[in-house]
Amino acid sequence: MDLRDTADEAAFRGELRSWIEENLPAELQGHRGGAARFEGEAMRGWSRALHEAGYAGLTWPTEYGGSGASYTHQAIFLEEMARAEAPPHVGVIGLGMAGPTIMAHGSEEQKARYLEPILSADEIWCQGFSEPGAGSDLAAVRTSARQKNGHFVVDGQKVWSSFAHLASFCILLTRSDPESKRHAGLTYLIVDMHAPGVDVRPLTQITGEAEFNEIFFDGVEVPAENLLGEIGGGWQVAMTTLLHERGTLGFALQAALAVQVRKLAALARDRGADPLQRDRIAREWIEVQALRFTNYRALSKLVKTGVPGPEGSISKLVWSEANQRVTKLALELLGPDAALAEENAPYGGYWQHQQLRSRGNTIEAGTSEVLRNIVAERVLGLPKSR
Amino acid sequence: MDFTFTPEQDALREQARAFLAANPEPSWKELAELGWTGVSIAEEDGGAGLTFVEEAVLLEELGRALYRGPFFSTVAVTLPALPDDLRAEVAAGETSWTLAFGPLVPDLDTADRVAIVGGDGIYELEGAEREILSTTDETRPVGVVRGGDPGRRLADSGVLEEIRNRTLAALAIEACGVARRALEFGIEHASTREQFGKPIGVYQAVSHPLADAYTRLELARSLSLWAAWCVAENDEQAPIAAAAAKAFAAEAAVQVCETAIQVHGGIGFTWEHVLQRLYKRALWIESFSASSSTLRAEVAAALLDATPAASGFVQTPVSLTQGG
Numbered sequence: 001m002d003l004r005d006t007a008d009e010a011a012f013r014g015e016l017r018s019w020i021e022e023n024l025p026a027e028l029q030g031h032r033g034g035a036a037r038f039e040g041e042a043m044r045g046w047s048r049a050l051h052e053a054g055y056a057g058l059t060w061p062t063e064y065g066g067s068g069a070s071y072t073h074q075a076i077f078l079e080e081m082a083r084a085e086a087p088p089h090v091g092v093i094g095l096g097m098a099g100p101t102i103m104a105h106g107s108e109e110q111k112a113r114y115l116e117p118i119l120s121a122d123e124i125w126c127q128g129f130s131e132p133g134a135g136s137d138l139a140a141v142r143t144s145a146r147q148k149n150g151h152f153v154v155d156g157q158k159v160w161s162s163f164a165h166l167a168s169f170c171i172l173l174t175r176s177d178p179e180s181k182r183h184a185g186l187t188y189l190i191v192d193m194h195a196p197g198v199d200v201r202p203l204t205q206i207t208g209e210a211e212f213n214e215i216f217f218d219g220v221e222v223p224a225e226n227l228l229g230e231i232g233g234g235w236q237v238a239m240t241t242l243l244h245e246r247g248t249l250g251f252a253l254q255a256a257l258a259v260q261v262r263k264l265a266a267l268a269r270d271r272g273a274d275p276l277q278r279d280r281i282a283r284e285w286i287e288v289q290a291l292r293f294t295n296y297r298a299l300s301k302l303v304k305t306g307v308p309g310p311e312g313s314i315s316k317l318v319w320s321e322a323n324q325r326v327t328k329l330a331l332e333l334l335g336p337d338a339a340l341a342e343e344n345a346p347y348g349g350y351w352q353h354q355q356l357r358s359r360g361n362t363i364e365a366g367t368s369e370v371l372r373n374i375v376a377e378r379v380l381g382l383p384k385s386r
Numbered sequence: 387m388d389f390t391f392t393p394e395q396d397a398l399r400e401q402a403r404a405f406l407a408a409n410p411e412p413s414w415k416e417l418a419e420l421g422w423t424g425v426s427i428a429e430e431d432g433g434a435g436l437t438f439v440e441e442a443v444l445l446e447e448l449g450r451a452l453y454r455g456p457f458f459s460t461v462a463v464t465l466p467a468l469p470d471d472l473r474a475e476v477a478a479g480e481t482s483w484t485l486a487f488g489p490l491v492p493d494l495d496t497a498d499r500v501a502i503v504g505g506d507g508i509y510e511l512e513g514a515e516r517e518i519l520s521t522t523d524e525t526r527p528v529g530v531v532r533g534g535d536p537g538r539r540l541a542d543s544g545v546l547e548e549i550r551n552r553t554l555a556a557l558a559i560e561a562c563g564v565a566r567r568a569l570e571f572g573i574e575h576a577s578t579r580e581q582f583g584k585p586i587g588v589y590q591a592v593s594h595p596l597a598d599a600y601t602r603l604e605l606a607r608s609l610s611l612w613a614a615w616c617v618a619e620n621d622e623q624a625p626i627a628a629a630a631a632k633a634f635a636a637e638a639a640v641q642v643c644e645t646a647i648q649v650h651g652g653i654g655f656t657w658e659h660v661l662q663r664l665y666k667r668a669l670w671i672e673s674f675s676a677s678s679s680t681l682r683a684e685v686a687a688a689l690l691d692a693t694p695a696a697s698g699f700v701q702t703p704v705s706l707t708q709g710g
Binding site for chain 1: 605
């Protein structure tokens with residue numbers, strides 16, 4: 001047990017910290033979230049700079065253009081990026097989900113075609129998993145892929161798809177066998193978002209922004225070589241994607257929460273806090289430390305044994321609920337000013353926006369109810385509820 | 387960065403769990419023979435020359451086993467005040483100690499000797515009268531000392547900060563041991579008890595509180611091990627880590643025990659079931675030394691109030707006494 005950075009980790013952290021300081025454009029620093037931040041040339045430029053410095057696809061193998069770095073370096077990278085309030089590489093879905101899935105299940109041709117442009121931010125990806133009738137219950141997907149004249153014809157609707165309005169490609173989970181039920185008969189496809197019959201419509205959310213989209217597929221022809229894995233083997237491929245979605249995500253979340261708590265403390269110093277509020281601020285500071293060291297425990301186990309510790313499964317659950325409490329507490333500290341719309345509000349409406357956005361945290365990427373089921377069944381070994 | 391136990395530390399835990407399962411009420415001498423009383427005492431004084439992390443491993447297992455005896459008061463509390471010759475006696479199992487740093491003295495029923503804080507030093511207290519006070523947790527009596535005279539001067543009071551950090555970190559990790567066992571009872575019961583033709587753990591109204599209990603416990607354990615490591619390394623974060631760990635872990639242990647009692651239904655409310663003892667130990671830990679809200683006030687002061695130094699959080703040790 002040694003909770004300090006090793007010499008190698010400290011060197012990596014130091015270099016990265018100076019690199020961010022020198023390269024992060026001022027207009028991108030301290031973004032408050034929302035979809036708009038991913039649009040525009042500055043974000044592409046920032047993403048390309050990350051790639052050229054070797055920070056994009058840090059854990060990707062070098063043969064695919066990555067840096068082949070350890071999970072520990074990835075964790076440090078996520079911590080430092082959050083600490084500097086730097087926006088992520090624009091290829092969030094490509095780097096974290098589509099890329100690793102292609103590496104695991106793709107053909108050599110697919111790897112050669114798709115991986116490099118993800119790193120260089122030339123091509124953005126989106127994910128087509130959830131549907132109006134298939135949310136937490138992903139195995140209920142109905143979007144169909146019929147085989148016809150050597151290609152697939154896709155019809156259906158996907159929802160809650162981030163980046164779809166910017167994306168070149170979509171990783172799409174379809175039902176290729178109309179007679180099939182549940183996990184069987186699913187097929188995983190790579191779909192060109194500019195193909196005829198693809199229609200993207202933004203979904204305006206509680207904050208007034210549109211981070212998510214609906215995607216409609218109307219007779220979209222997908223070439224046979226865009227199949228990922230086997231026909232009917234889509235569920236296994238989808239599980240690879242979701243495993244990566246929840247991988248080192250905990251570090252990014254915890255580091256972002258640490259920044260929120262730092263801002264909360266600054267707010268309390270600026271505007272004052274009563275003893276009850278001070279107690280709650282201390283609670284949140286303690287909770288962030290707890291989350292941080294829980295992530296370290298899971299990461300250490302992953303590095304040593306190749307298998308993440310069960311502690312890691314609680315990260316997203318804890319973070320999402322903590323972020324909701326922190327943002328609500330910030331509004332309380334603002335007093336009557338909390339009601340002001342962003343153009344009139346202190347700090348440009350940062351906390352009003354964060355509070356509303358945080359309501360999505362317990363829903364996106366696995367609802368808290370699903371995560372509690374996972375803890376109960378897979379970690380505690382309780383009998384299955386369904 | 388490596389936040390795992392060494393194989394030796396894992397082996398120590400296994401040894402401790404097996405021993406305490408077979409010997410639920412070990413004597414001080416038996417603990418010394420296992421090497422537990424001298425874990426962090428230097429090898430030339432008959433100890434193992436290890437650290438507070440190994441002591442934390444033992445404290446967690448002792449909490450789990452609801453151990454009754456002077457291990458906490460000797461090893462976690464008084465040890466930093468003892469000179470080398472007295473440490474050697476502790477390592478050999480010849481004496482155990484407690485420290486009167488507040489009105490209620492821990493383990494006064496079982497500790498051989500008593501130290502007391504006075505002025506700028508810590509002294510052995512000689513010839514004092516002891517009165518043992520029963521507590522809700524029958525396995526954790528406290529006591530008061532009356533009269534007596536200061537004898538040998540043991541240490542400067544500067545050592546009190548280390549004592550405070552060790553005390554809080556020890557209580558935090560002990561709370562984790564208590565909570566772990568309570569959670570195991572809860573999981574076992576939810577998996578085997580059937581109602582309406584199914585094990586009750588299939589109902590999310592039962593399983594989700596257990597998932598939350600697990601979550602709170604893992605967070606508590608991360609904080610407690612962080613605090614233990616800071617104490618072992620004499621890290622500058624030790625004061626705030628120990629305060630944070632005790633504040634969080636004590637509350638978590640109480641909550642986990644309450645969840646386990648609720649999941650058990652009627653049987654969880656009986657005297658016969660061990661859950662009531664785990665629960666009372668958790669409540670004892672929460673009340674002892676400094677309550678969670680008191681410690682959070684310390685954390686808040688470190689975060690929000692102007693402090694002379696930017697590094698390190700708590701500049702002055704928290705008073706271990708609540709009244710005076």
